[in-house]
Each structure stands twice: as structure tokens, then as C-alpha cells.
Amino acid sequence: MRRSSRLSRRDLLIVFVIALGSFMAGLDGTIVNIALPSIAGAFDASAVAASWVLTAYLIVLVSLLLAASRLGDIAGYKKVFISGFCIFTIGSACCALSPSIELLILSRLLQAAGGATIAALGSVMVITSVPASARGAALGIVAMFTMMGAALGPVAGGYLTSLFSWNAIFFVNIPIGIVAVLLGIKIIPAVHPPSPEGRLDLFGVLLIFLALSTLIGALTSIQDARSVAGFLLLLISAFSWLLFIIHERKSSEPLIDLSIFRNRSFSLQNVCILLLQMVMAGVLVIMPFYLELVRGISTDNAGLIIIALPLGMIVSAPIAGKIADAIGTRRPIIGGFAVSLLSLFLLTRIGAETGLPDIWISLFILGIGTGSAYAPLNSAIMSVVPDKDRSASSGLIKMMTNLGNSLGVAGVMLVATLAAGPKIAEVSAKELPPAALVGAFQVTFFCCMVLLLIGMVLMAGVQSSRVVKGDEVPIGF
Template sequence: MAEPVPQQKMSTKELMIVIVIALGSFMAGLDATIVNIALPAIAKSFEVSTVMVSWVLNAYLIILVSLLLAASRLGDMKGYRNIFIGGFALFTIGSALCGLSPTIGMLILARMVQAVGGAVISALGAVMVTSYLSTSLRGQALGIVAMFTMLGAALGPVVGGFLTSAFSWQYIFFVNLPVGIVAIILGMKILPQRDPVSPAAKLDIPGVLLVFVALSTLIVGLTSVQGSNAMPGLIALVISVIFWILFIVRERRAAQPLVNLSLFAHRGYSLQNVNVMLIQMAMAGVMVIMPFYLELVKKIPTDNAGTILLALPIGMILTAPLAGRISDVIGTKKPIITGFVICTIALLLLSTLSAHTSVGHIGIYLFLLGAGTGIAFSPLNSAVMGECEAKDRGSTSGLVKMMTNLGSSLGVAFVMLVATIAAGPKLAEYSAHTLEGAGLASAFDAAFLFCMGLEILGILLMLAVKDKMPSGSSDGEVAMGF
């Protein structure tokens, strides 16, 4: 009897399911970048300091990252469909509250509400794709979801700048409302109702609290240690280490832990989770340091600098879905390594930038970095999800999102730290407006080389991962069942 031909094309129903899930990723990506450009306008509107307005970002990030594991466990307990739609509703309500906030305190609280919903829709995206679609479609489906995430992140600064300039900062939150309403209606009609994978499970509340303190002190510490008074940041980092240790001890002893730590005994699971963090660290580091290079060294106006930066997410958008589909056919290891190699080359080229480098070359290097990241990222997500059993997919989906967001935080913090060390006293001189921006070029080179080192480490880790060919068929747990 002939072997069945693996399914490689989505049905209309499957594509609609992926689009609903991808809308959540689009909103998460958009919200991750749309707020930054409006912070000066928000600070001026409420007449508050830069430090105070930065908590509009920090509060959201702390809640989001801390609740990702809890959100994925709730999906396992109550069913992915209902929790996902509920998270969408909470995110949409939080967005409305943000736009209507009369004070900075209310805005920060509304951002925390928004972050709870954001944690749910972020955590459950990958596990819903894995659960609702056959194994042979996993890579291309995750590639579509990744493309929507990157599209949202790419449009964030552009849309945010336009809405803030043309109307007011409130509209950067109101823009979420129509997308959220459409996604909720589509989700109620399209997402299949499935029995929870772990209906008798219980939420590990002590674990949630421990990871909240560990992550929040880590983020606060990393953002504070670079200031003139580094001691509070160092204290926060020490507290973070203590609570990470307590979290690991708790998870080892808990009857129903947030994360099945035994999964980390598998080399592929552990190393590829680390690589999720590494590739995100490099990308986030470049995205935070490039505006300084463009504006300080190249003397390019802010709006034009934002347009140049679009080359990176465009590279990701164009390659992620294709890479996902290819990984469904040839396996995940080769695309992942290829992506890391391309990123390494791109960062080596970026480390050669000077005050005389043409804008065209800068755009090509950024596009190349985005293309490499897109080639590696969706197969990497697919590989991690494929390393665990169905009962652990929810927590793994949340873990991947936590590693992604943690990578963003660490990337920003470490790249800025490397640039500060490389610049030495020059950075202080620049802040006093006594140094030409070209004098900081070596600091940017050091930052790009640091990011290149992260990519090289990613290649070495992937070489130690055993290659797995795609199964090409559903394993029964991911059948559609309409």
C-alpha cells in the first residue's frame, strides 16, 4: 500500500484559524513598538518626568513576561479557545482604558490590565497552532503567525508616529479596538471548541508569584544598573537570582509545576529554547542601538531613521513564512543554522559601519539581518514545540514567549552596557554635547560584534542538536476534528 502524501496545503478553515491566532500576534507586535514613539507626547501631556513615563513600558513588560507561564497553564486547564478569546477581550478593554486614562497613574494601571490580556494571547498562540493543525502544517502556520508579529512590530513606529502627530497619543491605544473586536468575533465563530488537555490541573500560585518577583527584579535591575547610581540595580539583580533559585526549587517539588523541568534534560529542548532567547537578544540589541548610530553618527532625522529601520522587519516578514514551510519538508535544523549564519554575516557587516557608510548599504545589512532572523525563528519555534508531548505544549508555548521577551530585555540591557563600556568617558562627553557623534562609532561597532557573538553561540548550540526530519502526518493529538 502506498504511503499517504503529507498534507502541505491548508484548508480554508485551517487558514482562518491561523489568521485569528495571527491577529493576536499582530496586536502584540504592534503594541510592543507603537508606544515608544509616543512617550515624549505622553510625558508632556501629563507633565511628568522621563523616568515616570518609562513605567508605561516597564509595567506592561513586567506583567506580560511574568504571566506567560500562568496563562499557558490556564489554557491547559480551561481550554485554549475560551482563554484565548477572554485574553483578547481583556487586551481590548485595557486598550480602551489606556486611551481614556486621565492621569499617568491610571494609564500605568490600564497598561497592566492590557498586559494580562497580552500575556494570554501571546502565550497561547503557538500551542493553538500546534493543537489545531496537523504536524505537516506546523512550520508554515507558525511562519504566518511570526509574519503577523513582525508586521505589527514594523508598523508600530510608523502608525504610532502618524497617530500621535495627526491626532493625539490616545489613538495609539484606540487603534487596537477595531482589530480586537474583529478578532473576538472571528474567534467565537472559527476557533474549534476542544476539551482541555489538563482539566484537573491546578495553577501553581506560589510559582507564579516567584517568577513574577524574579522577572520584575531582573528587568528593574537591568534598566537601573546602567545609571549613575548602580547600587539599586545590583541589589535588584541579586534579589532576582535568589528568586530564580527559589522558583527552580519550587518547580522541582511542586506536584503540578508551571514548567516541567524534566523537559530540560532533553538536549534539543534546552538548547533550542536558549537559541530563541539568543536570536531575540541580537535583534532587539540592534533595534535599540541603530537609531543612535543613524541619528548621532549619520545625522539622519528621526523620521527618516525610522524608515531605514523598516528594512529589518521587512526582511523577517518576507522570509519567516517561507522558512516555516521549508522546515515542514526538510526539517528544522538546517533552516535554523542557515538563519544564524546569515545573521552572523549581517552583524559582521554592521560592525564595519562608519560615518561614511551609505544609507543603501545600511539598509541592505539590516535587511540581511532581518532575513536571517526570519529564516531561523519560525523553524526554531516549530522545533521547540515538536520536542514536547501534547500535555506539555501549553507550558512550552508560554516558555517560548517568555524566552522571547526575556531575550528582548536582555538584548537591550547588554547592548547598551557594551556600548557604554566601549565609549567610556566619551559617552558622558556626548551627553554634555561636547563630542561629535562620529567619536562614538567604535562603541556601535563593539555592540554589533557582541550581537554577532550571540549568533555564533547560537550556531554552536544548534550543531549539538540532533536533526529531526518532519513526520509529515498528524500524530492524532493535532487533528482538526471538525
């Protein structure tokens, strides 16, 4: 008989603590952006200097995800996860109290180190702490909290900065972090680490830091097609990735066992995560340009429209997780991609006079689609790897997600620039005729459709997985 897919009270408490980490990660990913002008003004810093408050955090976060996963394998997931919460909370306090832009950036590095640990171990802790028959639902709840944080970030950041100051956006993390640490110590079960005698591959950490930091730098610079620095950084990143792969294949204790990529389902589903995140990030970064430059909507009102996308994900992610537990992961994922394609088709038809309610509904539908695919994708990826590789896989999912963010932002800006001219990325884009801007946005949304079509084709060749008698096993579709 199949075990119940319902989460017990104890399971819900465990998932809640893990979800708090995801909430903080989602919140911190969006709450800082809106406060950057205030931060620059407070320290009399340039916009470029202030942007490093974001860039430095992203580089360290992405670079340490696999290292954090490996530390969990060695020292134990609970110990490393709670330590990460402590580091993130201390880093948040240091950020709030920073007397200079330089110390703020350094404090963000500390905050990112803790954030990487929280993000990397979230999925694997769900897998090891919750019954197999309810993992899809649990991962859906975690995804919902992530989207709640992302949705509340711009609103909370705007209000906190307006009512108090930029410091408040970091102070808000402290009580959440303290509560999460205390609950985590009491509630999260201690699981015997898979590799208690293992060691951390420090040279591998250095190589992946170099590979990812130069890649993110290249993606930031390459938006200008004439940027020599961007292409140079891209070459350095490619060489660093090559060295990383060679080193990991020879290492006796690698950060990640590269042989898991021989698993076709694992590899294809990670690519699907990347493509899905590229589309979400791309739409979220390009829509403000349309709403503010073409429609003349204020920033705060534009935020109320854009929030439709994460709201759609909040609604669909936990439901899709439960459905995946019952019928397998493949159909919810493909269905989510199909719904997302429908919404993007609607967005390719927007013009200068399209009704704002129609745009809100299109973005909400996109959120429904992406949320329906995202939670089952996480569950599917974690179900096709051996127990010993689950921690690394959890970190890899988060790495692919963050890479998708960077690729999506750089990609849509490059496409829009090529379609409407380089001024679209500047404030002076307001001087461009609306017809040129609308055409660029339509081309951009069409490119997003192509990415999702590729994802659907890839998923067509992947077996479904679902829980049978308490274990996750592949089944036919």
C-alpha cells in the same frame, strides 16, 4: 504517503485569528514608545514616570506568560485565548480614556494581563488546530504578522499621535480586538483541556513575578556599571529564581514541568531563541544612536532605515516555515544564523561615511536571516515536547523572547557605554567625536556576532525535526 503541507481555507482562517493576536502584540510592543513624549506632556509627567507606561506592561506581560499557559491547560485554550483578547481590548479602551498617568499605568497592567494570554497560547493553538504537516508554514505566518505589527508600530504611532493624540494608539486596538474575538468564537475549534481538574500554582506565579520583575529592574539599572541598585535587584532575582525552581520541583501541579529541560534539544533551542532575540533587540536599539548621532539623520528618516530589519523577517519567516516542513528545522535555523552573521559582519565595518543604502541592505539581510531562523525554531521547540507540556512550552518561548529583548537592550547599552564612555546613553552623546561612537558601535556588532556564533554551535548538536506521515518526529540530519 506524507500529508500535504498546504494549509486549507479553514486552517488559514484559524491561523489568521491567532496571527491577529500576534499582530496586536507586535504592534503594541513598538507603537507606544514613540508616543511617550506626548504622553508625558499631556499629563505634565516626568520622563521617568512616563517610562513606567512601558516598564509596567513588560513586567506583567513576562511574569504572567507561564500562568496564562497553565490556565489554558486547565480551562481550555480557546476559552482562555478569547478571554485574553477581551481583557486586552478592554485594557486598551481604559488606556485610551485614562485621565491621569497613574490610571494609564494601571490600565496598562490590565492590558498586559490580556496580552500575556494572547502571546502565551498562540503557538500551542497553532499546534493543536492545524495539521502537523503544515505547522511550520502556519507558525511562519504568525511570525510574519508579529513582525508586521512591530514594523508598523513606530510609523503608525507617529502618524496617529501627530494627526490625533496619544489616545489614538490605544483606540486602534479596539476594532482589531473586537473582530478577533468574534472570529475566534466562530472559527477556532474547542480542544479538550489537558488538565481540566488541575489548579493554578499561585505561589509559583508570585515567585516568578518577583524573579522576573527584579530581573527586568536590574537590567534597566545595571546599564550604569556603578549602579548599586541594579546589582541588588540582580541578587534578589537570583534568589527568587532559586526559590521558584525548588518550589516547582516539589509542586504536584507546577506552572512548568522542569523535567522537560532534560530534553537537550528543547533546552538548547530555547537558548538559541534567547540569543537570537538579544541580537535583534540590541541592533534595533543601537542603530538609532548611529543614524542620529553619527549621521545626523532625523528620527523619522532613521525609522525608514531601521524598518528594513522587520521587513526582512516578514519576507523570510513564512518561506522558512514551509522549507522546515519539507526538509526539517535544523538546516533553515543554521542557515538563518549564517545569513545573520554575514549582515553583522557588514555592520562591524560601518563608518561615518558608509552609504545609507548599504546600511539598509545590511539590516534587511539581518531580517532575512533572523526570520529564517525564528519560525523553524518555534516549530522545532514545540515538536520535541510531549503534548501535555506544549502549552507551557509556548509560554516559555514568549518568556525567552521578552527576556531576550531586555537582555539585548541592556547588553548593547552596557557594551557601548564601556567602549565609548558613559555619555553615549545621554542626549549629550552628540558632543562625543564620531570616531569614538563608530568604534563603540563596531564593538557592539562584533559582540552580537559572538552571540550568534554561540547559537550556531549549540544548533550543531541538535537533531532536526520534520513532519512525517502527519506527525512531528525527530530525524537525523
